[in-house]
Amino acid sequence: MQFDALPPGSHPGVIYPPYKSTVKRGPTQDPVLIHAPAPLTTNLAAARSLLLPHDADLTAHGQAAPLGEKIVVTGRVVDEDGKPVRNSLLEVWQANASGRYRHKKDQHDAPLDPNFNGWGKMLTDDDGRYRFVTIKPGAYPWGNHDKAWRPAHIHFSLFGNVYAQRLVTQMYFPGDPLFAYDPIYQSLSDLAARDRLVSRFSIDQTVGAEMLGYEFDIVLRGRDATPMGL
Template sequence: MKFDAIAPGVYPELIYPEYKSTLRRGPVQSALRIVAPVPTTQNIAPSPRILLPHDMDLTAHGEGEPLGEKIVVTGRVLDEDGKPVRDSLLEVWQCNAAGRYRHKRDQHNAPLDPNFNGWGKMMTDDEGRYRFVTIKPGPYPWGNHDKAWRPAHIHFSLFGNVYAQRLVTQMYFPSDPLFDYDPIFQSIPDLAARQRLISRFSLEHTVSDQMLGYEFDIVLRGRDATPTGI
């Protein structure tokens, strides 16, 4: 079954020529339905013990404060009926304020920050809410085409409540001038669906004089699903 049969235009084109690597890796045959060998309705229920002390504060991984704008990101993970997805594991990863990932394949001519790794994880609470503190990531060049720069974004992995729900997506920031030029963002056909990838500035979640707040809700399925597979 194609994703489009569920929510037209919400999921990215698997082969989107402007996003060049999809030409090499995009599937050329239809997807097959897999009969799962294990129950897919069973809650993963990961133990909170897998969380390390600073997993929810990406600014606390070094000996000092990382460079850049400290922010807090929060939101709720919901199913297609708007019900909270509780006790669910989320992982996030991102580049630093200068637009550099701590990864050997990232050779972008921008500095690494000794006080910033760029990864974290957390669990949703009874309301399906997650929250983490980080540094606002910078845009970075990625070589897809001339002047190809990614809009600032944070990668999310969501396990949902069962293994078969595991999804990845990207969160963006409001009013980024690079949206119109980014083939990854544009590979999602539906305009309203693309907008659901953009976080909202939140005065409510802004913390006094410490950091601005951004809110990003994630809907796993259904008409209001957050685009995933990006």
């Protein structure tokens, strides 16, 4: 399927003026169509070698439990035909419970947590499922405009099984009051596409008295594709 056949507004444009930095970095020339060679499959052995024992438990990277609300996030990754995207590398990164990234460019006046790095990675299983344990991230200010605060979100990077399935996006939490004020979320004019970026609370995935569960299914390519993040 050609990219321009997708429903309008179902992916962010490369330039969206309310999100100010896209004006500086977005390409102003038309894209060049590349006739790609036969798709290359992911080097699964290489991906497996990247994984460390606690990569899928972001609460297990310190000497003690991090502060915040422990949650589990799980979902299924499928292709445009609904078939599972198996054994593919998925990376996540996020702010801590106070809304602060462990990154030198994050100067938000909120505390770092010595027990929380905020990044993890995993492979999907034979049914395309992934699952990781983490802390619910906090909202954070980002200086795009007056009172600019990002809704709580987790960044996702998916490699899929072929290069054309590559996706970098963001997962949100249901009912966030900041959606209405966030230019990144609002850059999608298709309301159904926006919904595809919002996880859903799951009592089935909730683990006893330990953590609440959220489900976030992902579609790589096609008309129902999970939108890219700007």
